[in-house]
Amino acid sequence: ETGVTQTPRHLVMGMTNKKSLKCEQHLGHNAMYWYKQSAKKPLELMFVYSLEERVENNSVPSRFSPECPNSSHLFLHLHTLQPEDSALYLCASSQDRLAGGPEQFFGPGTRLTVL
Amino acid sequence: DQQVKQNSPSLSVQEGRISILNCDYTNSMFDYFLWYKKYPAEGPTFLISISSIKDKNEDGRFTVFLNKSAKHLSLHIVPSQPGDSAVYFCAADNTDKLIFGTGTRLQVFP
Numbered sequence: 001e002t003g004v005t006q007t008p009r010h011l012v013m014g015m016t017n018k019k020s021l022k023c024e025q026h027l028g029h030n031a032m033y034w035y036k037q038s039a040k041k042p043l044e045l046m047f048v049y050s051l052e053e054r055v056e057n058n059s060v061p062s063r064f065s066p067e068c069p070n071s072s073h074l075f076l077h078l079h080t081l082q083p084e085d086s087a088l089y090l091c092a093s094s095q096d097r098l099a100g101g102p103e104q105f106f107g108p109g110t111r112l113t114v115l
Numbered sequence: 116d117q118q119v120k121q122n123s124p125s126l127s128v129q130e131g132r133i134s135i136l137n138c139d140y141t142n143s144m145f146d147y148f149l150w151y152k153k154y155p156a157e158g159p160t161f162l163i164s165i166s167s168i169k170d171k172n173e174d175g176r177f178t179v180f181l182n183k184s185a186k187h188l189s190l191h192i193v194p195s196q197p198g199d200s201a202v203y204f205c206a207a208d209n210t211d212k213l214i215f216g217t218g219t220r221l222q223v224f225p
Contacts, residue, residue, distance in 0.1 A: 042216055102213065
């Protein structure tokens with residue numbers, strides 16, 4: 001595997017379900033991100049982890065819960081979601097700013113539909 | 116309040132001609148600006164970036180121009196190819212996070 005991978009690619013869930021999105025990066029980076037992309041809106045940053053510590057949480061509802069067990073893996077745990085949470089969820093990674101530039105590298109995304 | 120704006124949702128260009136994609140921003144403290152390209156069912160792919168201390172950066176067919184006084188940047192693609200058809204996002208680096216525009220859909224026709 002190369003680059004940034006995400007599983008599953010598509011997910012349909014009911015409002016009472018619990019599911020998790022997984023992201024893995026094979027680039028040796030030490031910062032990872034979750035973004036949400038809704039139709040006709042800019043990418044919205046949800047969470048940032050740098051060196052496995054959460055450094056940013058953009059006022060995301062608690063029904064989204066991130067986990068970063070090591071610098072290569074990032075999870076987004078989902079529970080009691082709402083239909084308006086349906087979107088494309090993108091994971092990205094980068095070097096931290098002390099080690100490299102601002103470029104972030106994205107996975108293919110998980111298309112989430114909440115019924 | 117949107118700090119990075121792409122006011123043209125779509126652009127159609129003939130193959131071989133120049134494509135110019137525009138982006139405006141409001142925060143003069145941004146350090147870097149980046150362009151990403153996105154195909155359907157794929158994540159955004161980094162294309163080219165420019166530091167705020169420069170006014171031009173070129174990489175093959177892609178050139179980014181930065182006009183700090185106007186708080187405007189543009190991406191030029193020349194010559195345009197059908198494979199360039201995608202959504203293009205500009206992004207600005209705000210300390211350690213990127214702020215994205217809404218994207219411009221470029222279609223290159225034969």
